[in-house]
Amino acid sequence: MNVVSNNTDFLLSVENLTVSFDGFKAVNDLNLYVDENEIHVIIGPNGAGKTTVLDLICGRTKATDGSIKFRNKELTELREHEIVREGVGRKFQNPTIYEDLTVFENLEISFPRGRSVFGALTFKRDAEVVTRVREIAEMVFLDTLLGMQAALLSHGQKQWLEIGMLLIQDPELLMLDEPVAGMSVSERKQTAKLLNEITKGRSVMVVEHDMKFVEDIAHRVTVMHQGKILAEGSMAKVQADPKVVEVYLGH
């Protein structure tokens, strides 16, 4: 099992990752690799540890054991904002946006400049910021709503706004936790198109339950079960795997 690789082929190499909460191993000796420009989807039944894996990578949960290497840099020793600055972006399951601020301000805050206290005090809304915000807003279908208070957006629009807030940081690895949950069919289609577009030049990790959506976007699928990897490969291969059908897809 010990595949200790030092190769730089992978953008992200998760090796022997374990986290235990009071003895319960939510993630158990997990190995996972994400390639450049890949959409990697993690599926699995509830409680399989999918969200925990994302939490571990972005530093929200501290690993008990194992390593997470991003561009050969160990992430387990870094704090959350340092991991973000390395180029890892994380979208939460529920849309997490600043409801009291406008769409423009939401995107502007995520613009990667002036992240220190002094930097924030002297931050200027210059042409570069405005152009970039408009550009991203157009990508996430919100270009006509820049002046709107974010609380007034629909659920789907809030999800897009959060994706936009990550895109403006231009992360090399984007982690999305159930990006289409609660979306309408047409919103789902738009989101799939969006994801296929934004993956140019970056990798995306997605946790998702919606099989139709997974089929539309996934380059590679990892099936998790009880903190371990059950199967990995293309969607077709995973779907044909009898173990996967038994614990997950069969239901």
Added chain:
Amino acid sequence: MTNVKSFLSRQDLLGLAIIAAVIFVLMPLAMDIFRLNLFGKYLTYAFVAIGLVLCWGRGGILSLGQGVFFGLGGYCMAMYLKLEASTPEATAIQSTPGIPDFMDWNQITALPWFWEPFNSLTFTLIAIFVVPAAFAFIIGAAMFKRRVGGVYFAIITQAIAAILTILIIGQQGYTGGVNGITDLRTLKGWDIRTDEAKYILYYVNGALLIGALVLCQFVLKSKLGRLLVALRDKEDRVRFSGYDVANFKIFVFCLAAVLSAVGGAMFTLQVGFMSPSFVGIVPSIEMVIFCAVGGRLSIFGAVYGTLLVNWAKTTFSETFPELWLFGLGALFIAVVLVFPNGLAGLYRTYLGPYVDRWISKKPPSGGTPAPAATPADYDADPAAKPAE
């Protein structure tokens, strides 16, 4: 600060102008020096209240211990004034002349080491800023780096206020105990008890308050101001956007502490003494009420809230001394239930739209109509539409 126009809108300028007119023209004309001095005392609390707007209203950090910083500023100033009043000649009847009277009463025979530097006015003025900032930094770093927040933070700040009060009262020989530091007379030989001095100090206080309002408006209009609102709303999102959240909280907590300390120092100068009754839990909570009544999102509202509550306190406590505290409690409940955004919220709902229309009727100074959507149009007005 490059361009004043960039962070002060017309509405802000109007707000500042009205407050300045009230402080500098209306009140001195309408009141005798006794009442004006009292009004000046209220204004020193406004420093605390606008600090709370930044910290609590915008940043969501509720401190129930702002009296600590008000007291630190006030005590720094009082220590200097007390030393100046305790010349060997003035204290000749003491068994140890040349030290403050309360030390002599407590059988202390030499000036304690931490009093020594307060012989210098320069040191004192620096200390008024540095001591509360350093103390707030230590508390902030200890709490926010460990992600202590919300109710827990409020309780800890309240405990600190209680501890400091007990410490001051217990160490009577060093601090003047429950009486505080009294009988303050001169500042560099200038008698602060005369009517003329009271007028001058009142105007200095007013000018400092206007300065504090401009500074706060600058902070609120910067990206840091928007980050505070973002933090209050979704702290995790800010963290996962690459910001070290604790540093921002520490900064705003320190800023609020320094503002409170300036208020405290001006209090000592105008009122002529400082005592633990302005440090503890009750005054700290009263300061939160000033801010809540004014509207915790608006720095201008906070000034009016402070004035209104204190005016009511003076008026009612003179007439119905035993009912006042119930009145204050009722007022706080009313604010929470009926108008959660305080005076500023009422203004925004009922008066603001008319004022905005009146202001925008006047053409901008360039004479050309504004372009359809300038980047500034994308700004939310957190004072206008706050989340509950």
